[in-house]
Amino acid sequence: MKYFAYLILCLALLGCYGKKNEKKVDNVKEDKNASSYISLPPIVRQNLGISFAKVERRKISKTLRLPGYFEVPSHGRQQYYSFFPGRIEILVKQYQNIDEQQPLYRIHSERWNQMQQDLLESQATVYKSQIAVKIAEASIDEIKKSMQLLSHRLTIAKERENINKEHSESVQKTWQLWIERVDQLEKLDKAGGGRASELIAARAEKATALKNMAEVKEEHIEILSQKIQMENDIQMLLNSLPRVEAEKAVRIQEYEVARAKWEIALSYAADLHNMDIKSFTHIQDDSPLPYWQRAKYLEVRARKKGVVEKILVSTGSYLAETSLVVSTFLPQDIQFRASALQGDMPFLRDGLWAEAMPSISKHFPVERRLQGKIHLSPHANAEERTIDVLMDIPEAKDWTKPGICGYLEVNIETSDTEELCIPVAAMLQDQLQHVFFRRNPRNPDQVMRIAADTGIQNGIWIVIKSGITDGDEVVLDGIYELKLSTSGQSQQAGHFHADGAFHQGKH
Template sequence: MCLVAAATGALVLPVGCGHDAAPRPVEHEETPAPSNRVDINPAVRRNLGITFATVESRSVSRTLRVPGRFEPLPSARREYRTPAPGTLELLVEQYQRVDQGDALYRLDSPRWRELQRELADAEAGVSLARAACESIAPLLAAHESHHAALESAANLWGDRVAALELIREAGGARAEELSQARGALAAARAALAETLEKEAELLARRGESAARLGAASSRLSFLFQTAAHLSGVSAGDLAAPPIGAPDTARWRVIDAIEVRAHAPGVVEGLHAVSGAVLESQALVLSTVQPELLRFRARGLQSDLGLLRDGLPSLIVPAQGGSITLQDSMRGPLWIGLTADADERTIDLIVVPSSLAQWARAGVSAHLEITLAGGGTELAIPLSAVVRDGTTPVIFRRDPADPDKAIRLKADLGVSDGRWVVVASGVKEGDEVVLGGNFQLMLATSGSAEKAGHFHSDGTFHEGSH
């Protein structure tokens, strides 16, 4: 009896404790609404290396892509040679950028000093010829006065002889007086004839002096042209007085030939050193204008039926680098004049209408040629598409919130190996994730409808913060 009571008490006690410690019902948290958006704040974009590409209208099905590289235009390079023998002094360094008119080198040339002496002699010859030519005018003026006086005297003596002859016929004139008058008339006429001969001599001297002045002036002009060629200074500037010396010509104060840049550019190479004694026409340096570029690609001869001059073309950077795909250049296509029979290729050349910052001689890129008959479609880079199993996925940047990306099942069309047509889900000007899209796919794989977020360290967590 006591054992039963004890057991009963033992059973009752636990029941009472269990009743007092009954567990409360657990409150379940509300499940967030399904979402295909994921947070991509600036810290996440920086840590995951997320980049974007813009949806654009382009011809994908009728695009021919060929590799190539940039090369300088033939007019981009310029050589500077010595205009005369002399000792060189360089004034620039290799790879230095120069502007038009900058001094490149100085040449101490004996030929320049010889030319200065010839210029001085030529100027003196012009001065002498001009003085001789100018002295004829006063002589002619004096001769004209003398001729007029003699002509007047001859006329007077002629009238005197005529009057005396009339008087003699009337019986009043003496024979001796008439003889003297006739002698004076003959002398006056002889003197008048001499003046005509003298006038002819003066006119001949005037023509000769004018010819000598013309020859001296021509020689001086030719010498100035030679000096302008040697010095690089125009003939007019050489003859003009320099600043600070108004009484002399500029060519007199130039002691060395200074060669200046004819066009802006970069010093590509130095082919001589300061102090070198060079012959005439020796190569001193060369410059190049790096912005004068063209793109040369090598296409297959089998594509010649699709190509023609003037087709719109696009020069795009190679994939996988730091240059964005949209940083491209446009220009018309020009087909090379000759083809390579051994390689079965032909040159395809494009001179871009404007250069991108990354364009340099020797840089490789691709040429995208839009063939005739191609229409434009909305397209994105093929690398912006990732596959979750067999499902193609793209991440569109939310236009309303740039810190979110929207996971979309890609509705794709034709592809040219670099771009792919998107039939729906995006519009022109939208941005899609290009770099970092694989990490976003892994984070949302199999759960495209649940919300999530990235931490600044790049880790992904489901749900909101």
């Protein structure tokens, strides 16, 4: 009696445990016989190298898979040449990460020293022409100031002329009065009247008035002469002003030409160093000279940050002509180039979304794939009957190296429908049917052989219409060993030993 009570209690506990861990599975047709599962303990999975892949929902029916490779586009590569003949001194190593404006190599060349002399002469010409402009401006200012001074003196001379005129009239009236007075006194003297002293004094005053009148006239002539001279000087200065202004315009033009030549020469020299004008002409605190005067050699700097791809010469090499010295590229600036058959062109167009992945996509995580929009090459290959399909990589990953082969899955038609898929590598053909092994969702140490009800595939993923659901896992690596162990047999329970040997039934 106690035995039956104990048995009923164990069955009740097992029933409760089964209900508690029961998993609801849609679209799955499992074998009702639990003995159809194959036991795969952890030690067996480790020895056989068995791994699992999750079931995913993907748009397999609307993708086109194209082979290709990752490459650096032309705009992502920087090349640096030797512009002058001279001895090369390399400052970087191959595959070294470099920053913008980092020195790459130096060229010890006499041509650079000659260019420095040309720059100095060009700079001196700019200074000379600038001084000539200032001299012309000073001449114009001097003429204008002289004209202002002469105009002021001319105004004073006119005022003196007016005063002289009034004074002349006054002196003339005085002289006329003394003439009349002398005549009266002379008449009185002839008549026997008057005094001789008065006549003598009147005659003296008459002579003084005549003298004053002569002085006034002389002063008037002097003022008139000065006035005429100042007017002539003003006119001469006024006539010379257009000539001096024209000379100033010529000097300004010469200065602008010299300045333009100087800036062109300086910009060319700065470009040889791959430096901007501000850095090229920077004056340090410890030296009064700018960089282009201090530099004893041509030091080529990086235009952009990146990685040194190639170094084509070694330190100490002498290059007699223009040659490529260093090549760099930016790892983040990369694209995928795939090759499509011309027969697939009706399905392809610019702007379609695609995913890029390496050729080792069997073990490659889905979340690490790259997405982007494609654009077709404007040229096709007539001999191979193909056309290139390019995809710009918006954000490069650590595995996107130039030259890595891979695939481009192009979504050739937009749709919201996604289907349950497993990797093609997780399915094998066994005689007349395709099979795969699904992991027991209730017991991770068991797998079940399932005849695949397949749909379409794209070479990597294949649609499974029944037998799986979201969250399931299928065997990926080690599927060959499972197939060989269960090939041609009815689906029965079994187990693996640690050495990989399979036996049907339980231990």
